[in-house]
Structures are given as C-alpha cells and as structure tokens.
Amino acid sequence: TDFDKVKFTIKTKTGKSASVQADRCGGEVSYAKVSDENDVELFRHCMPDEDDKANVAVLEARHPGAMPYFFSQDPDYVTVKERVARKCALGEEAKDIATIDIAIAALSVGEYLTDLMKAELSADEAKEIDPAAAAVPTGVALDQ
Numbered sequence: 056t057d058f059d060k061v062k063f064t065i066k067t068k069t070g071k072s073a074s075v076q077a078d079r080c081g082g083e084v085s086y087a088k089v090s091d092e093n094d095v096e097l098f099r100h101c102m103p104d105e106d107d108k109a110n111v112a113v114l115e116a117r118h119p120g121a122m123p124y125f126f127s128q129d130p131d132y133v134t135v136k137e138r139v140a141r142k143c144a145l146g147e148e149a150k151d152i153a154t155i156d157i158a159i160a161a162l163s164v165g166e167y168l169t170d171l172m173k174a175e176l177s178a179d180e181a182k183e184i185d186p187a188a189a190a191v192p193t194g195v196a197l198d199q
Contacts, residue, residue, distance in 0.1 A: 063172070073097075085124065103127035 062076040074094070077087040088099040103111050107127050114126040125132075135152060142149040153161070 061172070085127075 060078045062074065064072055064074040066072040072092045074090040074092075075087065076090070078085060084101055084103070086099060086101045089097045091097055102124075103126070107130070110129065111123075111126040114121075114129055115123075118125075138149040138152050141147045142152075
C-alpha cells in the first residue's frame with residue numbers, strides 16, 4: 056500500500072501531540088509539515104529546497120521526460136551509491152546508510168500503521184486507536 060498524501064496526529068500518553076502532513080506527489084514540489092495541537096506550523100520541509108533548484112534545472116535539461124522527483128533526489132542517490140560502493144570495494148563503513156535490520160523494522164512499522172490508517176479511513180466516525188489493543192510488531196515502541 057502506498058500513500059501520496061497523509062495527515063495524522065500523534066498523541067502521547069503524557070498528553071503531548073504533533074500533527075504531520077505530507078504530500079509527496081504535489082507536482083514538482085513535495086512537502087511535509089509538522090504542526091502543534093493548535094495547528095500552528097512548527098516545521099516545513101519542501102523538496103526541492105532552494106539549494107536544489109539550480110541542480111534540478113540542469114538535470115531536467117539533461118534528462119527530459121524523467122520523473123521530477125529523480126532530479127530533486129539526485130544528490131541523495133549519488134551519496135548512497137558512493138557509500139555503498141566504498142563499502143563493497145574497500146570495506147569502509149557505509150556511514151548513515153540503513154542496514155537490512157533497520158529496513159525491516161521500518162517496513163514493519165509501515166505495515167502496522169497502514170492497517171491502522173486503513174481502519175481509520177474506512178470508519179464511519181472518528182475514533183481513537185488504542186495502541187495497547189493493537190498487535191504491535193516486535194521492536195516497535197509506541198509509548199514514547
């Protein structure tokens with residue numbers, strides 16, 4: 056399952072909350088924002104950001120017709136490929152590259168949240184989800 060847009064609020068057991076909203080298919084610009092309980096925006100990240108726009112223009116001219124997100128993510132792809140290649144060729148640690156264990160844990164959280172979001176989206180009335188009553192994947196902490 057894949058979402059192009061998502062908006063949710065996380066409430067902790069101590070009463071703190073934060074909302075996250077993201078649109079990763081909003082044309083050539085994708086964004087994510089975090090808001091407080093009063094819907095005041097605390098943080099926003101847009102992709103491409105101002106630093107990436109010049110590189111995006113060069114890559115669009117060089118590779119017309121490619122998906123726009125390839126251009127804004129190009130520096131990240133280059134970094135990942137270089138670090139993994141150095142690990143393979145020289146045995147160096149691939150700094151800040153997720154291991155297979157991290158990837159499996161992230162997918163487990165994604166699958167867990169997907170089922171919860173589907174249930175929420177199909178419910179007739181808004182209801183609170185009790186994490187204690189749900190089957191939580193091993194290694195996933197919900198009481199932070």
